[in-house]
Amino acid sequence: MPFPDEVSPVTVVEYRPQWPLEFERLAEQLREALGDHALGIDHVGSTSVPGMPAKDCLDVQVRVRSVDEGRAVPLLGAIGFRCRPEPWNRTEVSSGQKCRKLVFAPPVGDRRCNVHLREDTSPNARYALLFRDYLRADETARLAWGTFKLRLARSVPDLLDNGQIKAPATDVLMTAAERWATATGWPYA
Template identity: 75%
Template sequence: MVEYRPEWPAEFERLAGRLEESLEGLAVAVDHVGSTSVPGLPAKDCIDVQVRMSSIDEARDIPLLAAIGFRCRPEPWNRMEVSAGQHCRKLVFAPPIGARRCNVHLRESTGPNARFALLFRDYLRADETARRAWGAFKQRLAVNVPDLADYGQIKAPATEVLMAGAERWAAAIGWQVEGA
């Protein structure tokens, strides 16, 4: 866990350009998501990129990203996730060996998991109190739980609490996914 780094947005933009080019116009949108997308929020130094697709087609998408060195993560949790009680397809890619650390998440543009990632980002950008509390929680957790799997297991229910606040915020201001 490191303090927010102002170079993260520019690093995302470089990644996004490569991804958009390799996906040959198939991406509905390429979004900077996760903690590195929230100014002022401590994060792991790993850029999270969400590529919203009209549909996920492994036979098409994996070769397109493999052509520029991205490797499809083989773990089962990198192909499916539950969001808003729905099982959602996804693909997660690791960067080329030796490249900047990142996770590239391909998600269907209308899926609740794509919405979740954007709501998380926008809520924490907008609410300073929530951002500070979430950052402090993550820093304490990282110090006390160094195992990444355990860290994720503990963080998951806390994320649900955070996102309940995000949903209230979204309803109060009429927030919607841009480009949906």
């Protein structure tokens, strides 16, 4: 659930070339706040894929040794980031494994983003990178996924309903991504 300051209908826009630059600024801010707790900071999600329509909300993955709420919440809270309280923002299933995570919203009034903390070598961290790299590499998949997201946002602008419809479609996309990863020898970063 979004915080009250984030509530708005789902709107998907055409790719914006400033997204990578905005990610870099945000990543630097997170590096400074998290120090050596952050093993890697990745631009993930649709805004990380050149040419991909997306919600104007950056998805950032911070890879850590261990998802430690007692350490991460104060570090990010010190710069205004808010830990999302819902259970689905604390665990997710990826490759059949239950994986810990934490998701943070930006400070009130800052650039819209979701900051996902995941364990460095976990299946869910791999999933986020595979999603990005597959759509960067496969133009047909990228165009189809972008068209799907644009049409879905127009038809179902409610965030929760949109997500419920998008989830099974994402499973289909990721089945193709796994085949691509095997066929190309995609190296998990």
